[in-house]
Amino acid sequence: MPRNSPYVFHSAVFTHYYLLRNSSMIRIEKISKKYADQQVLSHVTYHFPEKERIALIGANGQGKTTLLNILTALDEADEGQVITPKNFRLTFLPQSYNEHPKSTLLEECLSGHKDLYAYREKMEECLTEMGAHYSEETFDAYEKTLALYEVNGGYQIEGRAEKILIGLGFKEGGFKQNPQELSGGWRMRLELAKILISDPDLIILDEPTNHLDLPSIEWLENYLMSFKGTLLFVSHDRVFLNSLSTITVHLHKGKLREYKGNFDSFLKQRELLKAGQESSIKKLETQKQHMQKFVDRFRAKSSKAAQAQSRIKMIQRIDASLETISVEEEARSFHLPKLAYPKGGKEILKMEGVTIGYTQPLLSNVFLHLMRGQKIGLIGANGIGKSTLLKTISGMIPALKGQVTLGTEVKIEFYTQEAAEQIKSQETVLATLRAENPALTEQELRALLGAFLFKGNDLSKKTKVLSGGERARLVFACIFGRLPNFILMDEPTNHLDMLSKDVLAEMLRQYSGTVLFVSHDRDFVEHVADDVLEIEDGRLRRPV
Template sequence: MRLELAKVLVNQPDVLVLDEPTNHLDLPSLMFLENYLINFKGTLLFVSHDQDLLDRLAKKVLYLRDGKISEYTGNFSSFLEQHALEKEQAAAQHENINKKIEHNQKFVDRFGAKASKATQAQSKQKAVDRLKSMQSTIEVEGKQAAPHINIPILRQSVKNVLTLEGMTVGYTTPLIKKINLMVQRGQKIAIIGANGIGKSTILKSLIGEISLLDGSVNHGENVQLGYYAQSQLDQLTLSASAFDNVLESNGLLTEGDIRRILGSLLFKDQDVRKPVSVMSGGEKSRVGLACMIAKNANTLLMDEPTNHLDLISQENLADSLVKYAGTLIFVSHDRRFINRIATHVLGVKSNGQHLFVKGNLDAFFEDAERLNFDLMQ
């Protein structure tokens, strides 16, 4: 992705068309791209699910729905406000006309057969017809289906969830060295840094999928881990259905339990029996979430959880993780998502150095600047 972007940007085009330019970019690359596009003098047309990018770059928003495009002036937040107001006004206008139709129709139904009221009834019927014609021109946008994500825990862990002592991760050579950290119950820790420097390796080391090169990780009492992989191809049985994947995650669940979990993630009726192999990226992500939810874990490890999720699903996931009563360690490049959720941030660099800061992403960058910790290096 970075190479393809570099090829496009180096030509200094007058018109730039970008489709999801931040997909698969790490945070330093994303920030570089954003700064470049802010200063770009040409015309920019882009598709994105990155709400921070949309707010910082967009001066107009083109909204596509049911084969029609509507234009709004302003950034994405401005669009949301304008669109919400339009929907509210359209619904109110539709309801007002509906009341007038009902009022006139009652008169027609009651007096239409009476000769003495025939003229009035005909007039009322014409009014009903006019109102129905007017009403048909008002577009009332139905509420978009959205997942209702709830992540329960079976029982709480002890206060000290994970103790990392000199934890060094990597494969043949160290990627990140000597992490000393006490993860406490209720903390929500975001791991940030460039691609390929070991963020996912940290999570895989914590669940025991990859052996440590040095140091130790000790789990507190009653700690139950739930894991959400960056790619669901690594986690799901593709030949099996969504239902069977969730059942594999927790064999104690009843059919009703599984259908409730999948239903909350928009899998209805026979959708739950559809093989994962034929699903879209977004559907696979929601099956992965369902499998994680099914574990009732009190400690979640999530790797790029917003990948392949639409904006509404991202918002719902963020809401659920803010409310989540357990402990969370997650890798993400989504600034809005991190700022919403994180109570702490662990920044890691290509030279193996790391910085742990209490607070969200904004707090991390304040401390990093003060301590001369450059995430871009």
């Protein structure tokens, strides 16, 4: 096994610790990690159970990626240890694709199974050597390697690789294509294929659905359901979480708590826990008030001094107990500020017999009428024209055939997939919004930022230090502030945590204008869209 592999780790590579012989799963003991003044992880201990599908959840900035990086040896804890069993195999999805892939898609996918690929390379090396200078020693090495290849399923691996590639959306006729000809999104899919074929004890996936369309997400769900090892994954796709997770672990304020069941089960259990915590706090505070009254009344009396001192110590113990009980803040309701969005005409968009594409048609004979206030979700596989349709409607590219007509006084805004990455300036959050929306009052600017979760010191943050999700929320605020009555959005939920997605969905529901959006997030589509359109086989239609 190559020691420099970025995907598969043995215990020797981790430089961590072995478990006791009778334990076969990884665990963490009292892990702590701090960045500047922020305590991200605080004495976290967890024994990962075998053959479970574990969802790691928490808001942006709570330390989920930090914990995964420590588990995969990409980062080190300030305190504590990761304990791994001997010969333990862990694979994880890297944050970037392999810059130097094999010559074909299929070969690069097969290279994900390090052992079998190494056996195959060794056999080819032996055959080449025997062709030039035959020796019994080389023949014996070939026979031993072949036996290992056979017993570990080497003759089935190519068929498995092809099924995985097809499931993730690759075309069967393209297996010999050079990976370097693919876009970044498709190359990340290829990295995922390499993970799935590697047969590890533990798979770690951080937002695996980000580069996938709906058919591929559904295929991945089914594939991971049949995975015989342990899965640890981070996702903000509510449907994906509910379909897949058997255990949910919640990371909040540096602490990790386990809940049995999927995400919906976690929400119910957390409400019960919260109710119990609030009840405990109320009882303790009532006891404290009674004792404080006794102390205030009798502290000066010598005959009661001992009793008063005893109650003071009890109050101190109650205070210590109250500090250990952490109740999460209530999620507040969100409202889109009342801004002067233009009403426009009743018909917002008319497309008659339109063909779209660049040099070759992607979508033909499109007939589409959108009316004021409609919220339309657009779904379908990647690469079939969803983004191209939005770009054509926005005027970024011309239609190949037919007429695209906007209605009377339509003011259009377009959130592209690259929009969040383009907002890295030296300005603050508030200054950026002000520059983008000079017609808004200071009160309206601050109300708009508050609606998209920016508050207090967030307004003075430099945009260059914002996370991907924060940049996306700032772009949303800029778009709404420009007072459009027709918004196009291409995968707006990428980079967003669940709270941010819920906020965006609520803002779009409250928005009086028309929205046409592309999304692979099923929960988001369900909560925002009045109607859904699907692109399939070069046609725009309602899904069957």
